[in-house]
Amino acid sequence: MTEILQQLVNGLAGGCVYAGLALAVSVVFQGTGLLNFAQGEMAVVAAYAAWSLAAAGWPPVAAIPVVVAGSAALGAVLERVLVRPVEGTSPLALITVTAALLLGLNGLVAVIWGTDPHSWDSPFGASAVRLGDVVLTAQQIGSVAVVAVVMVAVGCFFRFTGLGLRMKAVAINPGSAVLLGIRPGRMLAVGWALAGAVGGVAGLMTAPTVGLSPEMMQGPLLMAFAAAALGGFASPFGSALGGVVLGVLTTMAARYVPALGGDLALVVPFGVIFLVLLVKPSGLFGRAAVVRS
Amino acid sequence: MRKWLLWGVVAVAGIALPYILDDYQTFQIARVTTTALPIASLVLLTGWSGQVSAGQGALFGLGAYTCAIAIVSGGLPWPVAVLLAMVVGLAAGLLLGLPALRLSGMSLGLITLSLAVLFPLLLSRFKDLTGGPFGIQTPPVRTPAGIQLSSAQFLYLVTFVALAAVFALLALLCRGRTGRALDALRLQPAMARTTGVDTRRLSVLVVGMSGAVAALGGALNALVLQSVVPDAYAFTFSLALLTGAVIGGIRSWAGALVGAVFVVYVPQLVSDTVGDTLAGHWTQVGYALVLLLTLYFAPQGLAGLGSRITTKIGERRAHQNFAP
Amino acid sequence: MSGVLSVTGLRARYGGVEVVHGIDFDVHEGEIVALVGPNGAGKTTVLRGISRTVRTQGTVTLLGVGTHGKDAASVARLGVGHVPQGRGTFADLTVLQNLRLGLLARGRAHRRHGDADLTRMIDMFPVLGEFLSRPAGALSGGQQQMLAIARALLARPRVLLIDEPSLGLAPVTTSMLFRTLRELRSDWGVSVLLAEQNARLSLSIADRAVVLAGGLIVHTGPSAEVAESGELRRAYLGSAAEQAVTR
Numbered sequence: 045m046t047e048i049l050q051q052l053v054n055g056l057a058g059g060c061v062y063a064g065l066a067l068a069v070s071v072v073f074q075g076t077g078l079l080n081f082a083q084g085e086m087a088v089v090a091a092y093a094a095w096s097l098a099a100a101g102w103p104p105v106a107a108i109p110v111v112v113a114g115s116a117a118l119g120a121v122l123e124r125v126l127v128r129p130v131e132g133t134s135p136l137a138l139i140t141v142t143a144a145l146l147l148g149l150n151g152l153v154a155v156i157w158g159t160d161p162h163s164w165d166s167p168f169g170a171s172a173v174r175l176g177d178v179v180l181t182a183q184q185i186g187s188v189a190v191v192a193v194v195m196v197a198v199g200c201f202f203r204f205t206g207l208g209l210r211m212k213a214v215a216i217n218p219g220s221a222v223l224l225g226i227r228p229g230r231m232l233a234v235g236w237a238l239a240g241a242v243g244g245v246a247g248l249m250t251a252p253t254v255g256l257s258p259e260m261m262q263g264p265l266l267m268a269f270a271a272a273a274l275g276g277f278a279s280p281f282g283s284a285l286g287g288v289v290l291g292v293l294t295t296m297a298a299r300y301v302p303a304l305g306g307d308l309a310l311v312v313p314f315g316v317i318f319l320v321l322l323v324k325p326s327g328l329f330g331r332a333a334v335v336r337s
Numbered sequence: 338m339r340k341w342l343l344w345g346v347v348a349v350a351g352i353a354l355p356y357i358l359d360d361y362q363t364f365q366i367a368r369v370t371t372t373a374l375p376i377a378s379l380v381l382l383t384g385w386s387g388q389v390s391a392g393q394g395a396l397f398g399l400g401a402y403t404c405a406i407a408i409v410s411g412g413l414p415w416p417v418a419v420l421l422a423m424v425v426g427l428a429a430g431l432l433l434g435l436p437a438l439r440l441s442g443m444s445l446g447l448i449t450l451s452l453a454v455l456f457p458l459l460l461s462r463f464k465d466l467t468g469g470p471f472g473i474q475t476p477p478v479r480t481p482a483g484i485q486l487s488s489a490q491f492l493y494l495v496t497f498v499a500l501a502a503v504f505a506l507l508a509l510l511c512r513g514r515t516g517r518a519l520d521a522l523r524l525q526p527a528m529a530r531t532t533g534v535d536t537r538r539l540s541v542l543v544v545g546m547s548g549a550v551a552a553l554g555g556a557l558n559a560l561v562l563q564s565v566v567p568d569a570y571a572f573t574f575s576l577a578l579l580t581g582a583v584i585g586g587i588r589s590w591a592g593a594l595v596g597a598v599f600v601v602y603v604p605q606l607v608s609d610t611v612g613d614t615l616a617g618h619w620t621q622v623g624y625a626l627v628l629l630l631t632l633y634f635a636p637q638g639l640a641g642l643g644s645r646i647t648t649k650i651g652e653r654r655a656h657q658n659f660a661p
Numbered sequence: 662m663s664g665v666l667s668v669t670g671l672r673a674r675y676g677g678v679e680v681v682h683g684i685d686f687d688v689h690e691g692e693i694v695a696l697v698g699p700n701g702a703g704k705t706t707v708l709r710g711i712s713r714t715v716r717t718q719g720t721v722t723l724l725g726v727g728t729h730g731k732d733a734a735s736v737a738r739l740g741v742g743h744v745p746q747g748r749g750t751f752a753d754l755t756v757l758q759n760l761r762l763g764l765l766a767r768g769r770a771h772r773r774h775g776d777a778d779l780t781r782m783i784d785m786f787p788v789l790g791e792f793l794s795r796p797a798g799a800l801s802g803g804q805q806q807m808l809a810i811a812r813a814l815l816a817r818p819r820v821l822l823i824d825e826p827s828l829g830l831a832p833v834t835t836s837m838l839f840r841t842l843r844e845l846r847s848d849w850g851v852s853v854l855l856a857e858q859n860a861r862l863s864l865s866i867a868d869r870a871v872v873l874a875g876g877l878i879v880h881t882g883p884s885a886e887v888a889e890s891g892e893l894r895r896a897y898l899g900s901a902a903e904q905a906v907t908r
């Protein structure tokens with residue numbers, strides 16, 4: 045019993061990070077109908093940047109906000125400069141651009157920071173809390189709290205701010221949005237910035253657990269895609285929920301299905317993506333109508 | 338007319354090359370012909386049916402491993418192993434194609450990207466079968482008795498004939514009724530459905546065929562290299578193939594050849610320039626740059642650019658490539 | 662009278678085909694101008710040219726400011742409201758959110774009165790008030806039309822372009838809508854350019870009419886004059902009797 049509870053806790057904690065990245069993926073998708081293959085690599089850049097700042101002696105309280113703001117800026121710049129030229133041409137061109145970003149950012153990170161993996165101490169310290177027989181590490185508690193705060197903030201942004209409302213308007217009907225003085229291009233850049241920041245946080249929360257390497261976000265990106273598939277790509281809330289579900293599912297599978305230990309846990313998101321697209325492509329919590337081309 | 342002439346010249350040149358080049362150079366161009374196959378499979382898939390694959394390298398790798406395992410562990414003669422690889426590629430493609438056609442061609446991109454990330458992990462996991470990180474060495478292909486060719490020359494000609502056959506088949510397929518159905522599928526999936534094209538079946542079949550072609554390329558490539566290792570089929574290789582397809586011209590069979598030259602020679606060029614340690618990563622950066630520039634300035638690819646300069650036909654085609 | 666909106670030499674083409682062939686007209690302060698003409702005359706295209714949602718040649722000035730080289734969003738910010746044919750509500754957003762988007766679009770000068778204006782608008786269209794938290798997509802066609810107009814008005818435009826508001830509306834609803842428009846233009850200082858096929862209705866509320874046919878203006882004048890000219894009606898608008906029957 046304790047064992048299952050412990051696995052559940054681990055799964056939930058891991059799932060929160062996937063939820064963060066899935067939220068980022070979904071924020072971009074709901075705005076543009078685009079799957080950003082490079083979302084994970086953008087998070088890797090954030091993690092390495094934070095690591096460099098830490099190495100230069102910055103305390104986490106200063107480094108983290110700077111890195112998150114930088115990630116947002118990176119997202120906006122990538123959208124305005126590299127994605128914009130193919131906007132409105134075809135979904136294939138768009139997705140190919142993000143594939144190029146994935147390839148390029150992955151290469152650049154390795155070129156700049158090298159390919160040797162680095163370990164990174166948790167900014168939350170190495171302590172742990174015991175609840176009965178279940179152990180909660182400070183890293184788990186801290187990352188869950190941070191991701192939860194980010195999610196609530198994003199939810200409030202879309203729900204209560206004019207900017208959030210305008211972004212939704214552009215996603216639903218760009219033609220009408222223009223007639224209300226809204227510039228769709230600018231909203232897309234804001235969406236990428238938001239996704240960059242959220243993904244960056246996910247990257248920062250992943251690094252202490254899996255270590256820093258150019259490949260560190262490949263697994264989480266797959267998890268995030270599966271989560272977004274599960275929750276509906278156009279539904280940020282559903283995607284985030286999907287992330288938590290996936291965290292639990294993967295941890296449980298890795299522990300209790302003998303063939304799926306270690307790296308092979310990635311079979312789970314692959315299977316989820318495959319099955320969801322086969323059976324209910326709008327996602328389990330999503331609505332069919334919002335999947336745009 | 339002019340086009341046929343051009344292809345004739347290419348065919349003659351292709352057959353003549355091994356007699357002019359030495360064995361090492363022949364080996365190199367055999368790498369090009371075998372790499373052109375998965376790129377051609379992308380031309381069919383993306384350029385004609387409008388679905389992106391970010392995992393063609395995994396299907397290529399699947400063909401390579403199937404062939405190597407069939408020869409080394411199964412003791413099968415190489416032609417049978419190659420056929421088997423194609424069948425396995427076809428089956429994998431059909432399976433991957435099942436959930437396709439959702440999310441406007443992106444779903445295949447998503448599934449194949451996941452496959453591309455997963456495939457190398459599967460390889461290292463099933464060590465007993467795949468040889469783990471060291472892979473499998475395959476015996477050299479011997480020239481059949483009675484033919485006066487070196488083994489490299491013979492193998493190259495085999496790959497060349499396979500490539501020519503695939504090009505011819507695919508070009509024929511994309512010409513007639515199926516071609517029009519593919520156009521409908523790519524340009525107006527919703528409409529295609531209402532006009533009686535069985536879009537689901539068609540798109541699954543196309544993904545299956547492209548799987549078979551990619552696997553054929555992988556199998557022949559394994560024979561040429563005489564080895565398979567997991568590192569060769571990392572997900573970045575899948576994206577390299579996509580890069581090659583876009584650079585060459587996503588709707589051009591000739592472009593597939595151009596793209597293959599690019600994918601085979603650029604990494605060497607880069608590693609000659611920056612040294613071995615970071616060559617792979619600089620290559621990635623280079624691919625990304627060239628890919629972006631192609632998408633912005635020549636969405637019809639180099640082949641399209643060439644044909645636009647030499648003939649006017651290119652102009653008509655330029656709009657069809659990445660425009661929806 | 663000063664021209665709020667002034668159009669000179671407006672030409673528009675789709676692909677290689679020119680469909681509006683150089684037209685001139687003005688809309689004055691507080692005026693309702695009916696743009697009438699048969700199907701395909703180019704009414705929608707003219708409105709889209711003014712809001713710059715199609716590319717045009719010629720000049721359009723709004724309160725003396727030329728719109729040349731501006732994008733559609735900037736023109737909207739200058740004070741052009743456009744209720745497109747087919748309404749263009751945000752189906753997945755609630756009625757209130759749709760209205761808030763209108764409020765968000767208004768200029769700084771009017772920001773303070775936002776809540777008061779919203780209340781007024783809801784008084785004017787009580788159905789919207791009833792359904793504030795419903796998705797706009799769940800409203801009936803007529804209700805969506807009201808929503809679209811209310812949203813555009815809440816942006817406090819100087820000129821409101823309305824395309825076929827009567828399409829799919831019950832006659833009572835249409836006349837209610839038009840009465841509301843008449844009330845608003847004096848209170849809110851908004852001029853209206855109304856593209857309508859139902860000439861009888863639009864002429865009855867408009868001050869002036871511009872008759873468009875084949876991409877050219879064939880007549881401009883007080884709407885009463887146009888309404889009474891049997892020749893114009895027969896040639897371009899279909900007779901009033903016919904329309905009375907078909908409606």
Ligand SMILES: Nc1ncnc2c1ncn2[C@@H]1O[C@H](COP(=O)(O)OP(=O)(O)OP(=O)(O)O)[C@@H](O)[C@H]1O
Nearest residue numbers: 675676680698699700701702703704705706707858
């Ligand atoms: N998107 C388009 N592409 C090509 N031609 C178009 C397009 N939209 C309109 N046209 C053509 O331009 C001309 C003017 O069309 P427009 O929609 O402005 O007419 P209208 O007066 O609004 O007609 P209606 O009363 O039917 O709404 C028509 O001949 C039409 O066929």
Ligand SMILES: [Mg+2]
Nearest residue numbers: 704705746825
């Ligand atoms: Mg019209």
